Amino acid sequence: MAIFIKDGNEIQKMRTAGKICALAHEVAAKAIKPGITTQELADIAEEEIRRAGAIPSFKGYNGYPAAVCVSVNNEVIHGIPSPKRKLIEGDIVSIDIGAYFQGFHGDAARTHGVGKISSEASRLIEITQKCFHAGAEAARMGNRIIDVSCAIQAVAHAAGYGIVRDFVGHGVGSKLHEDPEVPNFDFGKKGVRLAAGMTLAIEPMINQGTADVEVLDDDWTVITVDGKLSAHYEETIVITKGKAVILTEL
Numbered sequence: 001m002a003i004f005i006k007d008g009n010e011i012q013k014m015r016t017a018g019k020i021c022a023l024a025h026e027v028a029a030k031a032i033k034p035g036i037t038t039q040e041l042a043d044i045a046e047e048e049i050r051r052a053g054a055i056p057s058f059k060g061y062n063g064y065p066a067a068v069c070v071s072v073n074n075e076v077i078h079g080i081p082s083p084k085r086k087l088i089e090g091d092i093v094s095i096d097i098g099a100y101f102q103g104f105h106g107d108a109a110r111t112h113g114v115g116k117i118s119s120e121a122s123r124l125i126e127i128t129q130k131c132f133h134a135g136a137e138a139a140r141m142g143n144r145i146i147d148v149s150c151a152i153q154a155v156a157h158a159a160g161y162g163i164v165r166d167f168v169g170h171g172v173g174s175k176l177h178e179d180p181e182v183p184n185f186d187f188g189k190k191g192v193r194l195a196a197g198m199t200l201a202i203e204p205m206i207n208q209g210t211a212d213v214e215v216l217d218d219d220w221t222v223i224t225v226d227g228k229l230s231a232h233y234e235e236t237i238v239i240t241k242g243k244a245v246i247l248t249e250l
Contacts, residue, residue: 003171003192003198004171006197011197011247013102013104014105014106014236016101017054018108018246019249020048020099021099021106021107021108022250026250027044028048033087033114034089035087037085038079039082041093042066042067042070046067052101054100055101056068056098057098057106057176058098064080069081069096071096072087072093073092073093074224074227075222076164076167076222076223076230077094077167078096078221079220080218080221087114088114089115090113090116091114092121092124092125093111093114094111094231095109095112096109103174104173105176106236107203107236107248108201108234108236109203109232110232110234111231111233120208120229124206124230124231125231127159128206131155132234132235134155135152135202136235137151137244138150138151139237139244140194140242142193143194144190145190145191146187146189146191148182149185150186156204162206162208164206164213164222164230165184166213168181168183169181169182169183169202169204169234170182170200172199172236173199180192184206194239199239200236200239201237202235203232203234204233204234205230205231206230206232207228208228208229209228212225234248236248
């Protein structure tokens with residue numbers, strides 16, 4: 001396992017990449033409405049990434065065909081944008097954005113409602129965001145990965161939700177995915193000890209029903225097997241001597 005500790009200059013570049021992610025999220029979120037296609041949302045986000053002088057991290061990554069992941073309703077992650085997929089009132093949509101700037105990546109995801117959504121869908125989105133913040137609060141120098149994982153699990157399980165186990169958070173930096181893995185559940189080990197300068201993408205993927213997921217025939221889109229909703233919330237953080245700092249916010 002190779003864990004890279006970033007220096008101040010590297011963290012500053014990651015902060016810029018992270019802010020570009022946040023800007024792209026902001027413009028995409030404003031465009032969400034019934035009738036817009038998932039491709040249009042992806043195009044809006046990609047345009048903002050490139051306008052800011054960055055490159056979309058996901059385009060071509062391991063063969064992924066789009067610049068941004070757009071996942072609707074029971075699609076957990078890695079949804080491929082399509083000009084044929086129109087959002088409708090009551091949908092929820094997860095947008096996952098990566099930006100590569102001066103050698104470093106930012107990585108962040110958000111789940112939004114489309115128009116008026118059900119109270120159940122709204123609660124899922126809210127709890128998923130709370131899961132992230134619980135994990136980030138536990139991501140302190142001297143703690144271990146398991147502390148982050150268990151903090152996320154406690155919030156999700158208290159709400160009665162399933163936690164995706166097939167996909168996890170990760171280190172991020174000059175590579176989009178670096179060590180260590182950051183599970184969103186108690187994985188039975190302590191994991192590495194957190195040190196100042198470590199940068200992590202914490203990303204709870206929380207299901208309304210079962211934790212079980214499957215990958216569609218496109219080899220990318222991950223869906224819940226029971227057809228129930230899934231929400232995704234992700235930020236890139238840096239471990240400091242105090243509270244972790246979120247790099248993917250404005």
